[in-house]
Amino acid sequence: MIRISFLLLFLFSTTINAQNKAIGTDEKLIYTASYNMSGILTDLAEVTMETSTVNTSKATLLRLKCRAFTYSKWDNFFKIRDLYETYVNPKSLKPYLHNRDINEGGYFKNMKYTFNHKTNSVKTVQTKKNNWVEEKTVSIGNDTKDIISTLYSLRTFDLTNLSPGTSKVFSILFDRKEVKGKVTYLGKETISTTLGSKVCYKLSIGSANSNTVNGTLWLTADDNKIPVFIKFKIPVGNGELKIKSASGLKN
């Protein structure tokens, strides 16, 4: 058991100090989010993941932006206009500022996280309908990130030498609470995508506390490690995110 623990520690020690060699500064990935029920797909929304650089007087940062918009046929029933963005260190993807602006079927919420890595704290500002503002400061761990930078961080890890079953726990700050997520490497798999047939790293994503699997992620087994297919569980059927187009890739 101790031997296995050391082996796992060794395997992940190669990935813990991961640096960004996969994410470009002008990258745009577009996905189609669908609901899959027994093979019948219903397109729900378009999800876009974009990166760009932002210059401040002190530094040049990377802006990670994710948007989810329902297709027009859904707008009269349940309109979603979600925006998530994070300003991060371009190399280590350490977050400095995170904005979440969601509008889901009339429910509005804006959340702003300002990270202070010296004091390991985050100043949060939550705004709801009718300008109801709530400020709160929360303490975080050393490696805690927001959801967007965590998602992008997955691409910076070197997965080439990992053995299937190896897992890593992430701390994510979501809704002003620190939650532990677990990513498990399941092995390589070739899948057919709109970008062609791709050899992918298959990862399962779940909660570290309950050991449940909430979704599966396929990252291309090349230097870009772009997520080409994401499958997640919902009470009836499955949700899917399939890549539609990818541009501005780094490698």
Add this chain to the structure above:
Amino acid sequence: MKKLFTILALIASIFAIIFSVLPISNLAIFPAVAALIFGITAFYLSKKTGQVKKIIQFSFLLTIAALAITTYKSVFTTTEVLNTDAIEATESKLEEASIEELEALDIEIDDSDLEGISFEE
């Protein structure tokens, strides 16, 4: 038994027609297939006794209409995102506010952090 299948066929065909006019029109296939199976069963059971009720034919009609609408929608409806002006305005406002906030932050990026990064400006 005949009555049960007739009622089931009618219910399934009503669901099929409702689903077909909603954005989830693709899912209308499930109640439509169920309606056809129940309808055919009810039809044969009725035929044995000699009298086929009009309600079975009506459920067939609804099912066929549902399938026609579903097929039409899946062929001719394009999936596109519209009405993004408001969120784009919010986006640019957020960006301006974020840059202001970032200016006020004490950001230290080591040279080692930026090694190997090339920015396209």
